[in-house]
Amino acid sequence: MGLIEKIENLINTLLIKLSELMYKFVPAPIKRVIEKIQSWFAFLNTQIKLIPSYAKTFILFLIAKTKSTLASIDFKAIFVESYKNAIVQYKEKSSGKTSKLKTLVLTPFLVVGQWLQGLNTAQSMLLLAFTSASILAAIGIGFSGNRLANHHMESNRAPASIEEEIPYERPAYYKKQTRHFEITSLRLPVYVAQVNEIRSVDIDFTATTSNRNARMFLEKKEFQLRDHLILQIEPSVASFPLEEEGKEIIRRKLLVEINDFLKLHNIEGEITELKITYVLAN
Incomplete structure (x- = not known):
């Protein structure tokens, strides 16, 4: 150990001894406050370390709850009921005179109108906007995946091992x-x-x-x-x-x-x- 390291260790030891000596003269109420603050920081540190386990438990619970909720909902029945109600209301408004082709074309609009019943204008616009964005995002992901698959899986692509390698030579001034x-x-x-x-x-x-x-x-x-x-x-x-x-x-x-x-x-x-x-x- 060098002289500088010995001097540094000596100074650190003296500072520790001096702080312990000064702490003895601190009043008892202040000591209790300091101890409470230290215990609170220790508790907070322990809780922060437990956050990942809490988050994992919450996410697992949320996934299980979502699965059980989705399993309990009969989407097919809801859609069929909405469709039937929409058709009935349309026939009532049109005095029962509808053709099959016209009914088939108007079916999506009738179902959407049935779902939007009871919502105000702002809620309806927000729901339609998010639904449209989700549909467009799904279509875009599908097209992008298809394009990448066609680009990387072309039948005429040669294996990488026999492709022409571009030679690289270090410049004369390298190092x-x-x-x-x-x-x-x-x-x-x-x-x-x-x-x-x-x-x-x-x-x-x-x-x-x-x-x-x-x-x-x-x-x-x-x-x-x-x-x-x-x-x-x-x-x-x-x-x-x-x-x-x-x-x-x-x-x-x-x-x-x-x-x-x-x-x-x-x-x-x-x-x-x-x-x-x-x-x-x-």
Whole structure:
């Protein structure tokens, strides 16, 4: 346990002891009020936890009650009685002169009119609106289900396993920053300079590996890689790496030698890109 955690535990202990000490000086009536509030919160918490069980019991009771109520209602008899009453009233109003076709056409309207008896205008409009919305919703659900079934169950649809797969290739820049490997202050071998000429050249470069395993290996073996580069790169005139042509040749040579270093150690991967970021000549 660290020093900060020990100090934190000590402060918490002191605060607890201080609160217990202060609670001893609280008057008895206030203590009783606090205890009542705590007991009330505990009871409320218990009741809240029991709400799911109460709700489940109520829903089961409501379903059973609804089933028993629906089972006790004879909808067929109610509909037949409404139909008969509607026909009787219509025949009375039309003096008994009705054709079968006319009676068949007017039957739905007569039944609806029989159901709406005893309701005022607002109640009738509300009942008709909800009934129409329910019928339209049921029709819409039926058409949607039929359309989905026809779309997904076409006989000419090929199995998913033999359908043409769309190839996906990660872009070249995918997590490129995690594959960067940098070397700073690499001193290039140069010929012995004459008086008042450049004597040394240090370069910084950034190499992009094909995978992170190669980058981790190069970071771990950086000193061995430096020795390999110094031994494999031939000495040049000190002013040569300062020219654009010289920088390009040095860059290509570094890329080839680092790849050879990876192959020498049987590492899967290669350098895909190398940039010289800084050149210092003294």
